[in-house]
Amino acid sequence: xxxxxxxxxxxxxxxxxxxxxxxxxxxxxxxxxxxxxxxxxxxxxxxxxxxxxxxxxxxxxxxxxxxxxxxxxxxxxxxxxxxxxxxxxxxxxxxxxxxxxxxxxxxxxxxxxxxxxxxxxxxxxxxxxxxxxxxxxxxxxxxxxxxxxxxxxxxxxxxxxxxxxxxxxxxxxxxxxxxxxxxxxxxxxxxxxxxxxxxxxxxxxxxxxxxxxxxxxxxxxxxxxxx
Amino acid sequence: xxxxxxxxxxxxxxxxxxxxxxxxxxxxxxxxxxxxxxxxxxxxxxxxxxxxxxxxxxxxxxxxxxxxxxxxxxxxxxxxxxxxxxxxxxxxxxxxxxxxxxxxxxxxxxxxxxxxxxxxxxxxxxxxxxxxxxxxxxxxxxxxxxxxxxxxxxxxxxxxxxxxxxxxxxxxxxxxxxxxxxxxxxxxxxxxxxxxxxxxxxxxxxxxxxxxxxxxxxxxxxxxxxxxxxxxxxxxxxxxxxxxxxxxxxxxxxxxxxxxxxxxxxxxxxxxxxxxxxxxxxxxxxxxxxxxxxxxxx
Numbered sequence: 001x002x003x004x005x006x007x008x009x010x011x012x013x014x015x016x017x018x019x020x021x022x023x024x025x026x027x028x029x030x031x032x033x034x035x036x037x038x039x040x041x042x043x044x045x046x047x048x049x050x051x052x053x054x055x056x057x058x059x060x061x062x063x064x065x066x067x068x069x070x071x072x073x074x075x076x077x078x079x080x081x082x083x084x085x086x087x088x089x090x091x092x093x094x095x096x097x098x099x100x101x102x103x104x105x106x107x108x109x110x111x112x113x114x115x116x117x118x119x120x121x122x123x124x125x126x127x128x129x130x131x132x133x134x135x136x137x138x139x140x141x142x143x144x145x146x147x148x149x150x151x152x153x154x155x156x157x158x159x160x161x162x163x164x165x166x167x168x169x170x171x172x173x174x175x176x177x178x179x180x181x182x183x184x185x186x187x188x189x190x191x192x193x194x195x196x197x198x199x200x201x202x203x204x205x206x207x208x209x210x211x212x213x214x215x216x217x218x219x220x221x222x223x224x225x226x227x
Numbered sequence: 228x229x230x231x232x233x234x235x236x237x238x239x240x241x242x243x244x245x246x247x248x249x250x251x252x253x254x255x256x257x258x259x260x261x262x263x264x265x266x267x268x269x270x271x272x273x274x275x276x277x278x279x280x281x282x283x284x285x286x287x288x289x290x291x292x293x294x295x296x297x298x299x300x301x302x303x304x305x306x307x308x309x310x311x312x313x314x315x316x317x318x319x320x321x322x323x324x325x326x327x328x329x330x331x332x333x334x335x336x337x338x339x340x341x342x343x344x345x346x347x348x349x350x351x352x353x354x355x356x357x358x359x360x361x362x363x364x365x366x367x368x369x370x371x372x373x374x375x376x377x378x379x380x381x382x383x384x385x386x387x388x389x390x391x392x393x394x395x396x397x398x399x400x401x402x403x404x405x406x407x408x409x410x411x412x413x414x415x416x417x418x419x420x421x422x423x424x425x426x427x428x429x430x431x432x433x434x435x436x437x438x439x440x441x442x443x444x445x446x447x448x449x450x451x452x453x454x455x456x457x458x459x460x461x462x463x464x465x466x467x468x469x470x471x472x473x474x475x476x477x478x479x480x481x482x483x484x485x486x487x488x489x490x491x492x493x494x495x496x497x498x499x500x501x502x503x504x505x506x507x508x509x510x511x512x513x514x515x516x517x518x519x520x521x522x523x524x525x
Contacts, residue, residue: 108379127342127346131307200310201310203311204310204342214353219377223377224376
């Protein structure tokens with residue numbers, strides 16, 4: 001019986017698993033799958049290797065967006081290369097719009113597209129955090145940016161259709177492409193984001209995402225090339 | 228038996244459960260025969276999550292909120308403490324006003340939110356820009372000289388107009404009520420956030436009205452503006468009536484007419500800027516100029 005005179009008597013019956021190291025360092029354990037134990041070794045690798053590693057990570061996330069299913073991998077290893085690439089591509093494709101007669105009412109400029117995409121993503125992320133979401137700031141930016149991929153693909157399709165100059169049928173084709181990609185983007189991003197919200201606020205967190213992709217889809221649909 | 232004052236008496240800490248969740252660490256739980264499973268009521272070392280939460284609830288129920296400094300994230304989080312069904316109820320309540328039901332008392336109940344006003348204003352801005360664009364396109368559909376432009380610059384102007392209405396007018400209203408409260412003893416006082424909330428939700432009835440403006444029929448546009456003005460204006464008047472009821476009759480009339488006039492200005496101004504009737508007029512001018520040019524070429 002332990003009492004005040006033998007305070008640590010209970011320790012005698014402690015059992016520690018055999019394979020648990022009782023001594024060691026306090027550093028965060030690295031992933032077992034990483035080939036290099038020493039972080040400094042990535043300095044010696046060829047530049048091609050470094051770039052390809054990031055490109056492979058970006059490509060892997062593109063595949064995740066195209067076949068969306070609830071996976072924590074995309075959320076855990078967030079990066080902002082993909083969103084930057086997609087945003088710049090979309091903004092470049094939206095250039096060369098109709099030069100307006102009045103001089104100031106035209107299509108969106110490069111800076112406007114950039115600001116809408118990034119500022120819109122930041123506002124939606126803040127909104128979801130204020131509502132009590134558990135997703136982190138950059139993870140949310142990452143997901144919203146990557147889910148622009150279907151809309152960028154629709155932009156490419158729209159430009160190709162506009163080159164053909166088909167008139168009414170061309171407009172119907174563009175409308176169908178933009179509508180399908182809007183649905184895909186919204187569905188993919190809400191698959192990732194809705195899981196991180198408390199259940200009675202899912203609608204509140206998902207509506208701004210729909211509005212965001214709707215506005216981007218609108219910008220793509222109304223793109224008209226210079227005469 | 229060891230007393231609770233014995234410093235060597237082992238107590239069970241809830242944190243061990245938290246540590247166990249981290250897979251890398253090893254937790255050792257030491258079983259003590261005379262360990263008291265309940266915590267001593269004298270102090271609560273780590274179970275203090277629940278008691279202070281209870282205190283918070285008691286404070287909130289009594290009507291006082293803890294003053295959180297405005298530079299922290301938690302300060303703004305308290306304005307987003309609403310569920311989906313709360314927001315839909317508030318929107319329905321602003322679209323269908325009822326003479327007895329004061330919006331602030333019935334729907335807000337001391338829990339004003341910023342989610343509704345912000346996203347309703349944003350939706351209204353984009354709805355107005357998009358439907359203005361569509362209506363210009365539809366009006367000019369058959370004309371050969373017309374080249375479609377997305378008119379993206381109008382979004383910024385719409386945003387400025389709507390957001391300043393939604394923030395500056397409540398500020399003026401709140402300042403005015405504060406000034407009158409100094410002069411007359413009033414039982415009803417609204418906080419700034421509640422006034423912002425009412426104004427934001429009262430704009431929600433304009434969203435379907437703006438979508439209806441796509442069709443280029445003047446009677447339809449004026450009809451939808453009229454209905455939207457009536458509904459939105461009556462929400463505001465029913466809400467602010469108890470606050471100015473005890474004042475001098477001339478003050479009451481001035482305030483109420485100011486509310487209505489500002490609302491009318493916003494609606495008609497937006498309609499005039501985005502959906503101008505001028506597109507219907509140009510063709511005769513084009514014909515006359517071309518008729519003048521032709522004789523010179525012969």
